[in-house]
Amino acid sequence: MRPENAIEVRDVRKNFKIYLDKGHMLRERVIHWNRNRYERREVLKGISFDVKKGESVGLIGRNGCGKSTTLKLLTRILRPNGGTIEIQGRVCSLIELGAGFHPDMSGRENIYINASIFGIKAKEVDRRIADIIRFSELEEFIDNPVRTYSSGMYMRLAFSVAINVDADVLLIDEILAVGDNSFQTKCFNKLKSLKEQGTTIVIVSHALGQIEKLCDRAIWIDEGVIRQEGSARKICKEYLEKMEASRLERAELEYRMQLEDEKRKKEEEERRKEERKQEEERQRQEKKREEEQQRKHEEEKRRNASCRKIATQCGPDARRNGSGEVQFTEVKLLDAEGRESLCFNTGDKMTVTMKYQSKAVGEPLNFVICLTRDDWVFCYGNAFKSMTKQFCMSKKSGEVEYTIERLGLLKGKYFMDVRLQKPNSEECYDIIYSLFEFEVKSPGLHEAGMLHMDCRWEEK
Amino acid sequence: MLKRMTDIYEYRDMVFSLVKRELRGRYQKSVLGMLWTLLNPFFQIIIYTFVFTVIFPSSIENYYIYLMTGIIPWNFFTEALGQGAGTIVSNAEMTKKIYFPREILTIAAVTAKFVNMLLAFVVVLAFLLFSQVGISWHIVLLPVIMFAEYLVALGFTLFFSAITVYLRDMEYIVSVLLMAWIWATPIMYDINNLGQQVGRLLLLNPMTPIMMSYRNLLYYHQTPTLRTLLGVLGIGFVLLVIGELVFVRLEGNFAEEL
Structure with missing residues (x-):
């Protein structure tokens, strides 16, 4: 040193x-x-x-x-x-x-x-x-x-x-x-x-x-x-x-960084806003859908309940639908004596009376009856138009009767749907599925399956 | 090494002022102040006397005197080591910013506790005087034993305070160690009541001969042999040197590690 x-x-x-x-x-x-x-x-x-x-x-x-x-x-x-x-x-x-x-x-x-x-x-x-x-x-x-x-x-x-x-x-x-x-x-x-x-x-x-x-x-x-x-x-x-x-x-660097930051922040903000908007939209639709469903559900409930009003014999699973411009007001299932019944024998007479109400007069209507067995096998269907070759023209209120002279079904449990159909379209004014749940008995008959036929055995 | 020693010696006034700060500063705000350094051991002895004459009478004669001639020196050792181990860490700011031989902090911490013990011995001697045990001429040898204990305490504290800087758990390990250590030292009991094997095992503990020497002087009034005196001093020096060597080895990076 x-x-x-x-x-x-x-x-x-x-x-x-x-x-x-x-x-x-x-x-x-x-x-x-x-x-x-x-x-x-x-x-x-x-x-x-x-x-x-x-x-x-x-x-x-x-x-x-x-x-x-x-x-x-x-x-x-x-x-x-x-x-x-x-x-x-x-x-x-x-x-x-x-x-x-x-x-x-x-x-x-x-x-x-x-x-x-x-x-x-x-x-x-x-x-x-x-x-x-x-x-x-x-x-x-x-x-x-x-x-x-x-x-x-x-x-x-x-x-x-x-x-x-x-x-x-x-x-x-x-x-x-x-x-x-x-x-x-x-x-x-x-x-x-x-x-x-x-x-x-x-x-x-x-x-x-x-x-x-x-x-x-x-x-x-x-x-x-x-x-x-x-x-x-x-x-x-x-x-x-x-x-x-x-x-x-x-x-300068900081300024640039700040600018970038701000830009990024802005973009971020916008993105978030957009997302929020979409989310809101989605939620709104969701809500609407839910409301719709709720409404439909209630409507359905109301309608299903209304089945009971129009038919005293209404089955427990009856479901009603349709646009409602023409509506059934009373549907009855009658036996040969004209009494309300849910129990028939094969070959009995069966009558369905349908009263309706319409908002418009002179509209063509088609009535349809369908029968389904309790295992969901479709058995029978018939429409006003296909038999009479014409439509029923609507009145303010009217009545239609459908009669089966001899019931061809063999014993079992069956459901009846009734429909008020708009012509040439699948759309229905009023439709009630499983309106009646009725029983068919076949005493003295020994045929198997769904249908009774006029038939005989012969040895030649 | 010699340079280091002179360096520490140069800073001796720092030791004095830190000790003074510790002793005066601690009781500065209390009403009784420094009197507490006497009251503390006084009440400790009173409590032990009560416990061991009324609750658990001991077979050792004048057991409370027996106990306090061990407890008071042990208190010094425990406090010095228990608090001294963290002293470098707790003075981190100072260590990082100012140069001084780092041993000073540890020396000051141990010395402060040592002064506490000296004051406590005033109380011990007063009790001795009024008990059946009395005081004999052997008391003139007391400073030698105290010095030996000081060396042992300083050696251990240097060792642990340096390690604590690198391994903060050491502070807590030391307190657990001390809890066990008091039972590995004949303070509450008489070593002669133990078996030969266990007694010999206890002699591995450097505090054992020191505690026994305190007893011999104050309780049994026995003249220690020159060999015993040199022995405890020797143990003290060896432990101090070991502690210092470890300290010096670790001290270089204190400012960085803290």
Whole structure:
């Protein structure tokens, strides 16, 4: 080490472990036993510089460029991974203010504690305590507990201790922003006078104005290497220009990003609106459909119930449908004596009387009767038009009768549907499925199947 | 290593002021203040005396004196280790921002508890004086044993406080360890009442000879042999050196790990 140097830094390197999953807990350690993954990030990639005795040097650079790390290496809080650091004389660092302050103890006691952490002997503090108190401007409060101090008073006390320390080398990290303006000026002047007394100062700050005024030299650190060093005025100017340029660049980038963001947001919004609209539409339709169904269901129920009104013999499964312009008003199933009946023998006479009501007069109508067995086999069908070759022309209200002279069905359970059909169309004015559920018996007949036929056996 | 020792020595005032902060700061807001450091052991002894004369009478003569000559030194060890193990972690901000030999924090924590024990011994001696056991000239050797215990406590605390930085569970493991440790040390019972085998096993515990030495001086009034005295001091130094070596090995990355 050269005798004129206070600090010599040679090719210093520093890595930090960035843990990907930092596990301090035993559980995590055990689980990730061999998986304690971390990345090494190079913060300093080999920097070298000298600081002469009595010189003051400012370290400048962007956030995260490694200047605070450099300072911590100088104070020996961190150890370099490579390279050497040599310092001559007593070092004092003003990195953390108010270390070890106990809130319940008085300002005076805290001065001793704080100073002792900087490695200053009690005897030395005894000598300087008057200076320290005077500098802090806290004479009246010095014997009150520190917890009663305002934050400004607290920092003033802390700074006074730190700055009144006799040191050959003073390391300062961004702490000149303490107290009010007048106190800041006072601190600054104190630093200047320390410098004039021959103290070596290394200072990290973003306040370039202070560095320009205080420092002889500035070192510009950028991404872990020294980018430039030289007179404070020159370096600060260049740094500022570079920062301004990158600030503009960044601002533009941010502006662009913001624009993009907004665009994306807008699109997103629109998309969402569209979706919401579709969703609403869907829901509306769904609701409509449900209502429709509900209505239909109720209508059906009402209609099915109406079957009972028009036919006292109505079966339990009767279902009614149809457009309703012409409607049955009364349907009866009668036996040979003209009595309502649901029980017939094969060969009996069967009559169906149908009364109807119509909104329009003179509309052609077709009446249809269908018979189905209880196993859903269609047995028989007949229509007014197919037998009479003409339509029944509607009146306001009318009656039609259909008679089967001899019932041809064999024994079983049968259903009768009645229909009021619009001509030449499948559409019905009124249709009642399974209106009657009637029973047929075949006493004395021995035919099998569905139909009774006039037949005989003969041997020739 | 020598440089390290002188470095720590240079910072001795920091130890003093941290101890002072710990002792004064702790009771600063209470009405009785520092008096509590005396009242605490006083009431502890009163309670033990009550329990072991009224509830569980013990076969050991003057059992409460027997007990307190063990409990008070043990309290120091437990508190030093129990709280000292987390001291680097709890002072993380300071450790990350300011340079000082990191051992100072641990030394200060242990020393504060040691001073507590010294104060508690005022109470112990008062009790001894008024009991049938009395005080003999052997008491002049008490500082030697205390010093040995201090070394043992410091050694263990250095060891555990450094490990706690890397493995935060250590703090809790230590408290469990201490729970078991009190029963592995002849404090509540007499080692001579145990079998030969078990007794020998207990001697592996470095706290056993220390506790027995306290007893011999204060309770049995026996003169320890020079070998015993050197023995406990030797144990103390060895443990301190081991603790310090581990500490130095781990200390380099404290600021990064915290």
